[in-house]
Amino acid sequence: MKPIGVDEARWDSITKGVSSSTTNIGRIKDLTFKKTDLTPFTTFNEVLEHFNKSIAKLKDFTRTDASKMEQAAKNKVQDDAREAGAIQAGGMMK
Numbered sequence: 412m413k414p415i416g417v418d419e420a421r422w423d424s425i426t427k428g429v430s431s432s433t434t435n436i437g438r439i440k441d442l443t444f445k446k447t448d449l450t451p452f453t454t455f456n457e458v459l460e461h462f463n464k465s466i467a468k469l470k471d472f473t474r475t476d477a478s479k480m481e482q483a484a485k486n487k488v489q490d491d492a493r494e495a496g497a498i499q500a501g502g503m504m505k
Contacts, residue, residue: 416487416488416491417484417487417488417491419484419485419488422480422481422484423481423484426477426478426480426481426484427477429473429476429477429480430473430474430477430478432473433466433469433470433473434470436466436469436470438463438466439459439462439463440459441456441459441460442455442456442459
């Protein structure tokens with residue numbers, strides 16, 4: 412019979428890849444214009460700041476989500492081990 416359950420090492424590898432997937436997304440620096448009063452350019456740095464805040468939130472979310480997925484795999488491995496022990500002992504978990 413083929414083994415079933417979570418391959419924890421593979422799962423950790425995947426979640427670590429997800430966690431680090433946003434690492435190379437960097438902050439965009441403000442742009443300096445010598446002189447302009449054209450609206451698209453006067454608000455450009457506000458747009459960049461909003462973008463940078465969004466990237467920071469994305470990075471935090473990605474790390475937190477990957478961490479939760481790592482914990483879910485650990486919980487599943489522990490549950491499987493308890494269940495296997497109960498089955499081998501001749502009883503079922505309640």
